[in-house]
Amino acid sequence: MKASSIGTRRLALIGLGILLVAAMSYVVMRSGPLAPTRVTVVQAAEGQITPQLFGIGTVEARRSYLIGPTTAGRVRSVTVDVGDTVKTGQPVAEMDPVDLDERTAALDASVARAGSAMAAAEAQRRDAQARRELAAVNARRYVELGRQNFISTGAVEARLQEEASADALVNTADANLAAARQDQQRLAAERAGLRQQRANVRLLAPADGVVTSRDAEPGSTVVAGQAVLRVIEPSSLWVKVRLDQARSGGLAVGLPAQIVLRSSQGRPFPGKVARVEALSDSVTEERVAQIGFDQVPAGLSVGELAEVTLSLPATAKTVLLPNAAIKRRQAQTGVWVIDAGTLRFTPVRIGQAGLDGQIQVLDGVNPGMTVVVHSEKEIGERSRITVVDALTGRQP
The missing domain is CATH 2.40.50.100 (RNA polymerase II/Efflux pump adaptor protein, barrel-sandwich hybrid domain)
Structure with a gap:
């Protein structure tokens, strides 16, 4: 009787142990280190993407003037x-x-004096011309008389010499008049320059x-x-924005933009790319563009920060995947594809990305394929997985 009771208890303990081992195995396989990796997936589908560029900029004036003396x-x-x-x-x-006023008055007097000197030189020139005409008439008369032998040769030569002297006096008077005129022009130019300096005051x-x-x-x-x-000219205000070089392939003048000022959060202002700078920042790897407002907002201040979103032309239809699905493995860019319940890493060629997290897959994935988006830990071809709706929350 005792032996039977002992055997029954042993069988009960063995059964309980088997149940405990089974329960622990179940727990280990479901939630322990041997449990399958939970993943979220998406079905690859075709669609269009509207690439967008985002950057932070500051309000500046296109036309700004520094007013100062010369x-x-x-x-x-x-x-x-x-x-x-x-x-x-x-x-x-x-x-x-x-002393600009006094110097101007002095130059006015000098110009007037130069005018008087020019008038005197003009009078001297007229006197010299009259003397030359008289000397020429006398010379012709004496030459004619000398040809008829009424006067001596010496008298004729004296009259010819008087005519030459009169010609020299006229040339001298012409030179003096030209010098007086040039002196007056020089003084007038100096006066004009001084008056310009006075105006620049x-x-x-x-x-x-x-x-x-x-x-x-x-x-x-x-x-x-x-x-x-x-x-500054208020109508010339625009936003100087910096954009990531890696995403600025389609940046061009005329692209539509949405500008959100720090003083007007949640209220975007329409604009367009007015200019793309020819020089980029090699340190920050950014390109610089100037974004003009379609209509400059009232009360806009220079130096205010602004968030700028540029919309590029829509792409052709291609396979779209969430950006989180793109992985790098052994220097290759690709995605994890679930094919007949097994994992397979497929290299892909990606294109442009949108600000909504979607990215173009140009090659490597066909529509309808099941692609892993998120996983709770690193996975490989031999990993055991279980597909869940979300990684957060209770485990199914």
Whole structure:
């Protein structure tokens, strides 16, 4: 009786152990290190993709003017302030003329004196011409008398010499008159240059715009070319944006753009690519483009950050896959394909990608193939997998 009871307990313990081992094996195979890798998949399908470029930029002015003197001097007055609107030709500041007015008055007097000298030279020239005409008449008369032997040869030669002297006096008068005229022209040019310097003392707005900076105050001294004021044309504001070189293959002037300013989050402004810079940044591997607004927003400030999205032309129909499905294995780009329940790594040739995560597969995958998108760990050809809807949540 005792032996039978002991045998029954042994059988019960053996059965319990078998159940425990089976349960542990089930747990290990389902959730332990030997469990199949959970993966999510997608069916390859054809479609079109609209590639987009995204970049961060800053608002700048296409036309900006630095207003300053052409010579060193002291600022006498500044008549506008930051934020003021100015018109073309409007006086915005004035430099101290120092002695320009006195030098102009002195040159005015010199020009007048040169005019008097030119008048005197003109009178001397007329007198010399009259003397030459008289000397020529006397010379002809004496030559005729000498031919008839009424006067001596010496008297004839004396009259001819007087005629030559009169000619020389006329040439001298012509030279003096030309010198006086040139001196007057030189002084007039100096006066015009001095008056231009005097006019440059008044700083004028070169175009309609808004004052963005006031860099000098009355009493301060500035050098030639140093800015006293900065003016921009509000209608010329655009966004200077940097774009990834690897994705900028279709970047061209005229591409439509959506601009989201930091001050207007969620409200995009339409625009177009106005210019693509010829020089790229080799350090950051970015290309630079200027994006113009279709209509410049009111209250836009220079230096404001903006997010720019450019839309490239739609591609032809090709196989599309999520970007996460593209893997690199042994220097090859490809995807994991599930074929008859087994895994197979297939090399692919990819094309353009969209901001929605879709990417073109130009070769290697046909429509209808089942492709692995995500896996909870690295997989290989011999990996055991189980397909799930999502990697997060409870394990099926």
